[in-house]
Amino acid sequence: MNEVAYDDWEHQVLPLLRAIREKEDEAAASIADASHLDIGKLIGLYDEEPELAQRTGLPLGTVLIVIQRLLEDGFLTGERHLDQCSLSFAKLRITGQGLRAIGAWPSEGLSQKAVVDLIESIANRVTDPDERTRLGRLKDAFSQLGRDTFVHVSGELAKMLASKAMGM
Numbered sequence: 001m002n003e004v005a006y007d008d009w010e011h012q013v014l015p016l017l018r019a020i021r022e023k024e025d026e027a028a029a030s031i032a033d034a035s036h037l038d039i040g041k042l043i044g045l046y047d048e049e050p051e052l053a054q055r056t057g058l059p060l061g062t063v064l065i066v067i068q069r070l071l072e073d074g075f076l077t078g079e080r081h082l083d084q085c086s087l088s089f090a091k092l093r094i095t096g097q098g099l100r101a102i103g104a105w106p107s108e109g110l111s112q113k114a115v116v117d118l119i120e121s122i123a124n125r126v127t128d129p130d131e132r133t134r135l136g137r138l139k140d141a142f143s144q145l146g147r148d149t150f151v152h153v154s155g156e157l158a159k160m161l162a163s164k165a166m167g168m
Helices: 009-030 049-056 060-072 096-101 112-125 129-144 147-165
Strands: 076-082 087-094
Touching (some): 009 060, 009 087, 060 076, 060 087, 112 129, 112 147
């Protein structure tokens, strides 16, 4: 069922992954509204667990434990900070594996076949034979990627393009 056994997938893990995804979506939407722009908060430079505990209704200790497991198991990326008496996390981002777990990836509009078809369509319109050959190789490379690799590459490419579009 799930890639990793967790104590309470439905009531702990999924709500936490969804809350992190919501924070990412809100950050992207807020970038356009400079009136309440707090870049540090938007990109997760501060400890995120208290807000995630509030959003999910989970105890803070549970949030810390589940985040640690999700980082270890590849559902999230982020930074772990441990000092003498506390553990915190920053810059939490949901991965392709995490998006698949909450049913948010791949979206219907972006599939491996759709990307391959798009590259082929562009190649068919290009008049330069060398460029057409390079696009053909790119199409072949994308079509031969494994699903997880495709999701990872596509996700990273989307993040890079979104960052460039937002001027980050």
